[in-house]
Amino acid sequence: MTQKEFINHVLINExxxxxxxxxWLSFILICSGIEFLGGCIDQEINNLHASNRSRKRFESAIRKLFPPQYEPFLDKSFDLYSQLRCGMNHVTIPGFKIALSEASSGHKNLSEWKDRIIFIAEDLFIDFKHACLKVIDMIDRGQIKETFEIRF
Incomplete structure (x- = not known):
């Protein structure tokens, strides 16, 4: 499975x-996927398993691949990396500055609720899917290289 096939099959479809x-589980997977996309566009170290790159890759993916509404949450006063990615990937719950919900709640993605920022699963996935498609387009245009093939 090529990198593009992995993005299509696993990150988008699965x-x-x-x-x-x-x-709830989708937030965990999307957070890992965001970091993966950041690894795909990492121009400094072309190794998805490189140490000490998680924050840089997660934040780079948010800056370069997601809508601009996400970028203010990368600021150290909010720290989206720690609040969302680390919380979800390490203990399966977000930090205290984040509320997780779904579209049926009636809340809007990235809106405020009780001093927290709300992330709506379906909306976050739509933005994640668009980020995935941007990476595929970058590969197709030769802006980044496919760096691996998975035997599956």
């Missing part, structure tokens, strides 16, 4: 299936 049925 995580998309999880979003439909398991909203």
């Amino acid at each position: 995580i998309g299936d999880v979003v439909e049925h398991h909203k």
